[in-house]
Amino acid sequence: MNTGQTTLSLKTMIEDLAKIGQTDDGGVTRLLYTSEWFQAQQTIKDWFDEQGLTPFFDDIGNVYGRVEGTNKEEPAVLTGSHIDTVVNGGKYDGAYGVLASLVAVSELVKEHGQPKRTIDVIAFCEEEGSRFPLNFWGSGKLTGIHEGKDYHSVRDIHGKSFIDAMHEKGFGLGHFQDPLRNDVACFVELHIEQGAILEDAGETLGIVKSIVGQRRFIFTVTGESNHAGTTPMNKRKDAMSVASQLVHKLIQTGHEMDDHFVATVGQMTVTPNTPNVIPGKVDFTLDIRHHRSTTLDTYHEHINTFVKELAGSDVGISVQQYSDVVPVDMEESLQAIAHDYAKQQQLSYRYMYSGAGHDAQILGAAVPTCLLFVPSVKGISHSPYEFTNHSDLQVGVSALKHVIYQLAYK
Numbered sequence: 522m523n524t525g526q527t528t529l530s531l532k533t534m535i536e537d538l539a540k541i542g543q544t545d546d547g548g549v550t551r552l553l554y555t556s557e558w559f560q561a562q563q564t565i566k567d568w569f570d571e572q573g574l575t576p577f578f579d580d581i582g583n584v585y586g587r588v589e590g591t592n593k594e595e596p597a598v599l600t601g602s603h604i605d606t607v608v609n610g611g612k613y614d615g616a617y618g619v620l621a622s623l624v625a626v627s628e629l630v631k632e633h634g635q636p637k638r639t640i641d642v643i644a645f646c647e648e649e650g651s652r653f654p655l656n657f658w659g660s661g662k663l664t665g666i667h668e669g670k671d672y673h674s675v676r677d678i679h680g681k682s683f684i685d686a687m688h689e690k691g692f693g694l695g696h697f698q699d700p701l702r703n704d705v706a707c708f709v710e711l712h713i714e715q716g717a718i719l720e721d722a723g724e725t726l727g728i729v730k731s732i733v734g735q736r737r738f739i740f741t742v743t744g745e746s747n748h749a750g751t752t753p754m755n756k757r758k759d760a761m762s763v764a765s766q767l768v769h770k771l772i773q774t775g776h777e778m779d780d781h782f783v784a785t786v787g788q789m790t791v792t793p794n795t796p797n798v799i800p801g802k803v804d805f806t807l808d809i810r811h812h813r814s815t816t817l818d819t820y821h822e823h824i825n826t827f828v829k830e831l832a833g834s835d836v837g838i839s840v841q842q843y844s845d846v847v848p849v850d851m852e853e854s855l856q857a858i859a860h861d862y863a864k865q866q867q868l869s870y871r872y873m874y875s876g877a878g879h880d881a882q883i884l885g886a887a888v889p890t891c892l893l894f895v896p897s898v899k900g901i902s903h904s905p906y907e908f909t910n911h912s913d914l915q916v917g918v919s920a921l922k923h924v925i926y927q928l929a930y931k
C-alpha cells in the first residue's frame with residue numbers, strides 16, 4: 522500500500538466532480554447508468570487509485586477504494602456516500618461524503634500507516650431514486666434488501682429499461698463481484714444536512730440519532746384521450762381531472778398530519794401531453810416520510826380511501842408502491858465517538874434527526890452506523906443553490922477522520 526502521491530484538495534475535487542453532469546444554471550444531473558454517471562464513477566476510481574487505495578467495482582457499479590488492514594480476517598470499516606444526484610441538483614449531496622471519506626482515509630494512512638482493520642471507501646452507484654422507480658440501489662444490493670425482487674420491468678420515464686441501461690454501461694451479474702457483503706463491521710457517512718437546523722442554530726456538526734422512514738408510490742390514472750374542442754364536459758373520461766383531485770387530497774392530507782409528516786408529488790407524466798387533447802393517462806409519484814411507521818400507515822389508509830372515492834367506471838386509478846424504507850436509529854456507541862470529538866474540539870454540535878433519506882439508513886438496518894451532518898447554507902438542497910462553507914466542510918472531514926481512526930486503528 523503506497524500512501525497518496527498528491528495532497529488532496531477537497532474543494533478542487535468537489536468542483537471538478539461537479540463539472541460532470543453540470544447543468545446550464547450550475548446544477549448537477551448525474552442519473553444512474555447515464556454517461557455522466559459512468560464518467561463520475563470512473564473519475565472516483567481514478568482518484569482512489571492515485572491516493573493508493575485499491576480501486577474496484579462490484580457488479581452494479583458501486584466503486585470502492587480499499588486500504589487493507591493488518592488483521593485481514595476482521596470485517597471492514599465502510600465509509601462513503603452516493604455519487605448519483607437528483608435532476609439539476611447540487612454539487613454536495615452525496616459527492617461531499619464520498620470525497621470527504623477519500624480525504625480522511627488518505628490522511629489517516631499518511632499519518633498512521635496501515636490500519637488494523639480494512640477500510641473501504643465507497644461511492645454508492647445510486648441512492649436518490651431519480652431516474653428509475655427504485656432507490657438505494659447501491660447500498661440496498663450491498664445489504665441484500667433487493668434480493669428476490671425482479672426489476673426487469675422497471676423503466677425510466679422515457680421507457681428505457683433499467684436492466685438494459687445497467688448492461689450498456691458494462692455492469693450486471695458476474696461482470697465484477699457480487700455487491701452483497703457480509704464482511705462489513707460498521708458504516709460511517711458524512712453528508713450535508715440539506716436543511717437549516719444547524720445554520721439557524723449557528724452549529725457546525727450534526728450527530729444523527731435517527732433517519733425517517735419513507736415510502737414511494739406511482740399512481741396511474743387512466744381515462745380516455747379525446748378532442749379538447751368537441752367533447753362536452755359531461756362526456757369526458759378526463760384522467761387529469763381525477764389526477765388533480767387526487768393530488769390535492771394527498772397534499773392537503775399531508776398538511777393535516779403532524780408537523781413531522783411530509784408528502785411530495787414530484788414527478789408527473791401526462792399522456793399524450795398535448796394542449797388540445799383530453800389526457801387519457803396521468804402517472805405521478807408520491808414520496809411520504811415520517812419518523813414513525815404507524816403514522817405512515819395511517820396516511821397509507823387515507824391513500825386507499827381516496828382511490829376508492831375517486832376511481833369510477835370512466836376513470837381508473839392504480840397504485841404501485843415501489844419503496845418502503847423503515848425509520849432507522851443510528852448506533853449510539855458511534856454517536857458517542859463523534860460526540861466526544863466535538864466536545865474535545867469545542868465544536869458547536871447537536872444530536873438531530875434526518876428528514877432526508879441516506880445510505881446510512883440502509884446500512885444502519887444491517888450494521889452499526891454513524892451519520893454526521895455539516896450545515897447547508899439557507900438549508901437549500903436538491904438545487905443548484907446547494908452550498909456549504911468550506912470551513913464547515915473541513916470540520917466534517919476532521920470529525921469523520923476521528924471516527925474512522927477510532928474504528929479502524931484502535
Ligand SMILES: NC(=O)NC(NC(N)=O)C(=O)[O-]
Pocket residue numbers: 614648649650656657715735876877878879
Ligand atoms: N440525501 C438525500 O437527498 N437522499 C434522498 N434520497 C432518498 N432516497 O431518500 C432524499 O430524497 O432524501
Ligand SMILES: [Zn+2]
Pocket residue numbers: 607614649903
Ligand atoms: Zn439527495
Ligand SMILES: [Zn+2]
Pocket residue numbers: 603614615648712878879
Ligand atoms: Zn444524499
